[in-house]
Amino acid sequence: MTTATIAPALPRWRGTGVTNQIAILTGRSLRALVNDPKLLILSLLQPLIMLLLFSQVFGSMAGGSNFPAGVSYINYLMPAILVTSGVGAALQSGIGLVTDMKNGVLGRLRSLPVSNVSVLVARSLSDLVRTAVQLIVLLIAATVLFDFSPAGGMLGVLPAFLLALAVSWALSWIFLAVGAWVRNAESMQSVGFLAMFPLMFASSAFVPIDSLPVWLKVVATINPLTYAVDASRNLALDLPVGNGVVGALAASVGLLVVGVVAAVRGFRRPLAS
Amino acid sequence: MTDIMIEATDVTMTFGDVTALDGVSVQVPRGSVLGLLGHNGAGKTTLVNILTTVLPPTSGTARVAGFDVERQGAEVRGRIGLTGQFASVDEQLSGFDNLVLIARLLGANRREAKVRADELLALFDLTGAAKRPAKTYSGGMRRRLDLAASLVGRPDVIFLDEPTTGLDPASRIGLWEVVEGLVDDGTTVLLTTQYLDEADRLADRITVLSEGKVVAAGTAAELKAQVGKRAVHVTLATLQDTPAAIVSLEKHGLAPVLDEPKGELRTPVAASADLAVVVRALDEARIEVAELALTEPSLDDVYLSLAKNKAA
Numbered sequence: 001m002t003t004a005t006i007a008p009a010l011p012r013w014r015g016t017g018v019t020n021q022i023a024i025l026t027g028r029s030l031r032a033l034v035n036d037p038k039l040l041i042l043s044l045l046q047p048l049i050m051l052l053l054f055s056q057v058f059g060s061m062a063g064g065s066n067f068p069a070g071v072s073y074i075n076y077l078m079p080a081i082l083v084t085s086g087v088g089a090a091l092q093s094g095i096g097l098v099t100d101m102k103n104g105v106l107g108r109l110r111s112l113p114v115s116n117v118s119v120l121v122a123r124s125l126s127d128l129v130r131t132a133v134q135l136i137v138l139l140i141a142a143t144v145l146f147d148f149s150p151a152g153g154m155l156g157v158l159p160a161f162l163l164a165l166a167v168s169w170a171l172s173w174i175f176l177a178v179g180a181w182v183r184n185a186e187s188m189q190s191v192g193f194l195a196m197f198p199l200m201f202a203s204s205a206f207v208p209i210d211s212l213p214v215w216l217k218v219v220a221t222i223n224p225l226t227y228a229v230d231a232s233r234n235l236a237l238d239l240p241v242g243n244g245v246v247g248a249l250a251a252s253v254g255l256l257v258v259g260v261v262a263a264v265r266g267f268r269r270p271l272a273s
Numbered sequence: 274m275t276d277i278m279i280e281a282t283d284v285t286m287t288f289g290d291v292t293a294l295d296g297v298s299v300q301v302p303r304g305s306v307l308g309l310l311g312h313n314g315a316g317k318t319t320l321v322n323i324l325t326t327v328l329p330p331t332s333g334t335a336r337v338a339g340f341d342v343e344r345q346g347a348e349v350r351g352r353i354g355l356t357g358q359f360a361s362v363d364e365q366l367s368g369f370d371n372l373v374l375i376a377r378l379l380g381a382n383r384r385e386a387k388v389r390a391d392e393l394l395a396l397f398d399l400t401g402a403a404k405r406p407a408k409t410y411s412g413g414m415r416r417r418l419d420l421a422a423s424l425v426g427r428p429d430v431i432f433l434d435e436p437t438t439g440l441d442p443a444s445r446i447g448l449w450e451v452v453e454g455l456v457d458d459g460t461t462v463l464l465t466t467q468y469l470d471e472a473d474r475l476a477d478r479i480t481v482l483s484e485g486k487v488v489a490a491g492t493a494a495e496l497k498a499q500v501g502k503r504a505v506h507v508t509l510a511t512l513q514d515t516p517a518a519i520v521s522l523e524k525h526g527l528a529p530v531l532d533e534p535k536g537e538l539r540t541p542v543a544a545s546a547d548l549a550v551v552v553r554a555l556d557e558a559r560i561e562v563a564e565l566a567l568t569e570p571s572l573d574d575v576y577l578s579l580a581k582n583k584a585a
Contacts, residue, residue, distance in 0.1 A: 013426050028374055032365040103361070105364075107357075111325050111354075112350055112375065114350075
């Protein structure tokens with residue numbers, strides 16, 4: 001071979017496929033989580049405190065007439081904590097998106113050949129991993145510290161955990177959509193908390209809805225959280241689930257579709273002008 | 274390969290009732306620098322946003338590196354670098370990780386990305402801070418990292434949106450040298466700035482924007498000729514001498530203007546030799562001078578002169 005040696009041209013990179021974009025961006029968010037675990041630890045604090053307070057304060061109520069017979073309060077409570085923590089994590093997902101918008105990194109991504117959809121999907125996937133870690137830590141804490149041992153055993157807890165995760169993931173897209181349109185972390189935080197507390201308490205999360213005053217019972221009956229909590233609890237406690245699980249999953253798919261469409265549309269708008 | 278790397282034709286941008294750009298056209302040939310000069314709110318950043326595909330124009334067309342910014346956005350974004358107020362870095366990640374992330378998103382493999390990141394960190398004197406989170410960087414380091422981030426893909430066209438605002442003089446000059454190096458390598462640059470000296474040093478051609486319109490365009494020399502003159506600023510030792518000083522300067526064919534609040538005399542001059550005329554005029558009238566300086570025309574002078582031309 002007598003080909004003349006030509007200096008190799010400097011590589012010019014023009015972009016990469018959507019799957020690659022999502023993998024790279026998901027990796028980036030997860031790396032930030034590992035580098036700065038403060039956020040993960042802080043987000044665990046609230047459900048842990050709730051677990052501690054509720055199990056101690058309301059512990060003696062279990063065995064009351066409205067509670068399922070022979071179920072300790074921690075076993076009644078924990079599946080609900082999985083769902084409510086998942087809802088809280090979903091809210092954090094939306095707030096995280098808004099923070100990224102302010103941070104300037106999304107502005108940088110917009111100047112690169114990266115699809116907006118990739119940015120959103122990556123955010124949602126890394127948050128899914130974060131939520132899963134959070135829920136697993138909670139489950140371990142509940143088992144070790146508070147003697148959580150539901151009748152359904154591992155085979156009941158696992159689907160309960162997966163259901164809570166699915167609800168959380170679907171809701172995270174709703175909050176991503178809110179974040180993409182509202183673009184203000186402070187107002188999201190306060191509106192989120194304002195919405196979450198009534199949703200949590202006017203539901204079957206902490207006490208059976210039959211023990212609530214009538215007006216609250218009406219609210220709890222139409223509160224979608226009640227259905228997610230009931231489904232998760234019945235799975236964990238090995239009680240008849242009826243079509244609760246199917247209902248919760250169907251509602252999640254509905255939320256997911258609405259959330260994805262609204263999030264992509266909202267996120268497409270310019271970051272700043 | 275096209276030789277006009279940036280081309281905006283009759284671009285208009287409105288936000289509600291506000292017209293940010295009103296029929297702006299620019300052309301930048303390959304390997305040259307266009308300085309986009311204007312005050313805050315003149316429309317500089319809006320034009321950069323349109324050319325970098327961040328905002329779609331309300332009307333008009335724009336092409337960058339031969340691709341239409343609206344219909345071929347991804348092609349454009351694969352060939353440009355942007356350093357500006359809204360494109361920055363991830364504060365949580367280290368400088369190294371930020372550059373690797375961008376290289377990977379542009380399609381480099383892991384090894385290529387790391388090599389490129391190290392290369393750029395060295396070029397911008399950031400090797401020592403490579404592993405630290407970007408949030409711990411000083412303003413100057415941060416700006417250098419921003420610029421490095423926009424160069425990862427060896428772009429054909431670079432947009433620098435007020436790259437030296439808020440930098441200390443040494444960092445400014447350092448950044449200018451980097452830009453000059455890029456241009457030597459054939460990169461096309463669009464630079465927005467509020468500083469005439471910056472545009473003067475870097476830009477082959479300057480376009481002046483005011484309230485969304487192009488009010489002047491040309492080389493730095495052409496613009497300065499349009500503005501007219503440099504000026505000698507004189508502060509007298511005693512204010513009472515002012516009328517006498519004016520009379521004497523006028524006798525020498527000069528046209529001093531009194532800046533009331535400061536008590537300073539501003540005398541436009543055609544050439545630096547006229548500085549001597551000013552000194553002689555004041556000396557003949559035996560007027561003591563506290564301070565005397567020759568100043569270059571500023572962006573304000575450009576605007577003032579343009580406004581005057583419009584009125585005339």
